[in-house]
Amino acid sequence: MAEQREMKAPWHSGKMLCVAIFFIAAVITLVAISVVQNKPIQQKYKYGIVLDAGSSHTALYIYEWPAEKENNTGMVRQRHYCPVKGKGISSYAHNSSGAGLSLMHCIEEAKRKIDPAKHKETPVYLGATAGMRLLMEQDPKSAEKVLSSVKDTLSKTPFDFQGARIITGQQEGAFGWITVNYLGENFGKAAGTMGALDLGGASTQITFVSNQPIESPDNSMDFRLYGSDYQVYTHSFLCYGKDQVLKLALEKQLQSGETLLQDPCFHQGYSQDKQFKDVFDTPCVKTINKDDSKENFTHNGTGDFAQCQSSIQKVFNFSQCTSSRCSFNGVYQPPVVGTFGAFSAYYFVMNFLNLTGQSLEDTKRNLADYCKTPWNEIKQRYGERVKEKYLSEYCFSGTYILTLLENGYNFTEDTWRDITFIDKIEGSSAGWTLGYMLNLTNMIPAEAPDTPLMTHGGFVILILFLSIFLLVLLFLGHRFLGRPSCSSPKDIV
Numbered sequence: 111m112a113e114q115r116e117m118k119a120p121w122h123s124g125k126m127l128c129v130a131i132f133f134i135a136a137v138i139t140l141v142a143i144s145v146v147q148n149k150p151i152q153q154k155y156k157y158g159i160v161l162d163a164g165s166s167h168t169a170l171y172i173y174e175w176p177a178e179k180e181n182n183t184g185m186v187r188q189r190h191y192c193p194v195k196g197k198g199i200s201s202y203a204h205n206s207s208g209a210g211l212s213l214m215h216c217i218e219e220a221k222r223k224i225d226p227a228k229h230k231e232t233p234v235y236l237g238a239t240a241g242m243r244l245l246m247e248q249d250p251k252s253a254e255k256v257l258s259s260v261k262d263t264l265s266k267t268p269f270d271f272q273g274a275r276i277i278t279g280q281q282e283g284a285f286g287w288i289t290v291n292y293l294g295e296n297f298g299k300a301a302g303t304m305g306a307l308d309l310g311g312a313s314t315q316i317t318f319v320s321n322q323p324i325e326s327p328d329n330s331m332d333f334r335l336y337g338s339d340y341q342v343y344t345h346s347f348l349c350y351g352k353d354q355v356l357k358l359a360l361e362k363q364l365q366s367g368e369t370l371l372q373d374p375c376f377h378q379g380y381s382q383d384k385q386f387k388d389v390f391d392t393p394c395v396k397t398i399n400k401d402d403s404k405e406n407f408t409h410n411g412t413g414d415f416a417q418c419q420s421s422i423q424k425v426f427n428f429s430q431c432t433s434s435r436c437s438f439n440g441v442y443q444p445p446v447v448g449t450f451g452a453f454s455a456y457y458f459v460m461n462f463l464n465l466t467g468q469s470l471e472d473t474k475r476n477l478a479d480y481c482k483t484p485w486n487e488i489k490q491r492y493g494e495r496v497k498e499k500y501l502s503e504y505c506f507s508g509t510y511i512l513t514l515l516e517n518g519y520n521f522t523e524d525t526w527r528d529i530t531f532i533d534k535i536e537g538s539s540a541g542w543t544l545g546y547m548l549n550l551t552n553m554i555p556a557e558a559p560d561t562p563l564m565t566h567g568g569f570v571i572l573i574l575f576l577s578i579f580l581l582v583l584l585f586l587g588h589r590f591l592g593r594p595s596c597s598s599p600k601d602i603v
């Protein structure tokens with residue numbers, strides 16, 4: 111009997127050893143697969159949609175992020191961009207139902223881009239900016255109708271509609287700043303943050319962390335993000351987007367009631383008949399067309415950068431300031447400090463003019479050359495790829511950008527070098543939409559998220575080493591403590 115028991119024990123331990131070896135082999139295989147893939151076996155993604163209803167056009171952005179990492183900085187990325195056909199929603203003031211309809215094409219595109227199983231849990235937000243702020247000032251009833259129309263359309267989509275609202279200029283500035291610093295992974299780091307310069311068609315924003323106490327509460331915002339405190343200076347100038355400033359500049363030149371305008375901001379040889387109402391029909395222009403017997407004026411270009419700059423300077427009021435220092439129109443602004451990212455129309459215009467990455471002096475010289483180029487030559491050079499209306503305005507827009515940055519915000523030859531004209535960071539557009547969504551989905555924590563005890567890679571390596579260690583142990587045990595095998599008991603007997 112004793113012999114039988116002795117015979118049985120090695121067989122049992124042999125079976126156990128086999129199970130152990132199979133188990134360890136299975137772990138090693140799984141780990142190996144995981145190492146090869148170098149990512150968790152199942153990565154779940156979440157999605158969010160933001161519609162940017164700007165003054166000139168609307169665009170739909172789809173963002174995506176790995177579900178389990180939503181609180182880490184830099185995890186949310188732009189997955190898709192869809193420009194809505196036609197003009198901005200504020201242009202539907204007299205045909206409000208058209209505003210909602212205009213979004214349908216991009217909504218259909220979003221339905222195709224996002225897994226249908228995720229539609230119900232995907233939030234969709236619409237934020238309207240300066241075009242709708244102006245319409246709300248001019249004609250609040252129409253503005254409400256336009257908002258109802260887009261709400262109606264969005265609430266009928268399969269997505270989780272979270273609201274359509276007009277955002278304030280302060281929010282627009284702050285969310286743009288959050289976007290560029292989130293994408294640049296600057297939060298919670300010692301190196302500091304990047305200021306944000308956003309130029310739209312109807313408003314413009316400047317936002318940065320000042321190195322001085324902020325004198326005006328209206329321009330100050332406090333954030334605690336990823337464990338660091340930020341006091342941010344921000345200001346949004348309504349009517350100082352490039353399309354409204356063009357109207358302001360034309361108004362100043364038309365004040366004498368003439369019907370022929372010789373404009374230094376347009377190319378020599380440019381000549382277009384335009385309607386007075388296109389200049390005066392905006393709440394940004396405070397004067398009215400004095401002589402309403404005439405409907406049209408002729409807009410001629412003379413192409414002179416220096417004169418264009420003096421004409422644009424007239425749209426800024428530099429004379430009154432009740433704080434220690436101001437940018438313009440009596441608005442308090444501390445001196446600009448640190449690096450800046452300039453996006454939206456800043457980028458579109460400077461990129462078209464090939465003026466990104468040059469000194470202020472070179473930028474001015476090259477822009478002066480561009481403005482001096484006759485209209486015929488400009489049309490020949492670029493006419494095929496740019497619509498004539500937009501092409502005709504680049505000299506004006508470039509000059510406005512230089513004047514705003516140098517005379518308005520007080521950038522100098524030195525601090526000009528700290529400005530980068532940016533379109534995208536790591537594949538995601540610079541703009542307020544991402545920051546807006548991060549805020550509304552609570553994805554920007556006040557404190558730095560707890561770092562996991564171990565990274566995925568570290569965990570995989572640990573398991574691999576443990577498995578090898580166990581195998582070696584079993585092998586040694588097998589050699590020195592007996593000879594169990596995986597064969598049947600009969601063989602052992």
Ligand SMILES: Nc1ccn([C@@H]2O[C@H](COP(=O)(O)OP(=O)(O)O)[C@@H](O)[C@H]2O)c(=O)n1
Pocket residue numbers: 163164165166167198239240241309310311312313314351352353454455458459
């Ligand atoms: N490819 C593009 C797209 C827009 N833009 C201009 O960029 C500006 C965008 O302004 P927006 O529609 O966001 O207006 P806001 O509501 O931000 O003031 C407009 O002046 C457009 O004409 C451009 O110059 N090139």
Ligand SMILES: [Ca+2]
Pocket residue numbers: 164165239309310311454
């Ligand atoms: Ca905009």
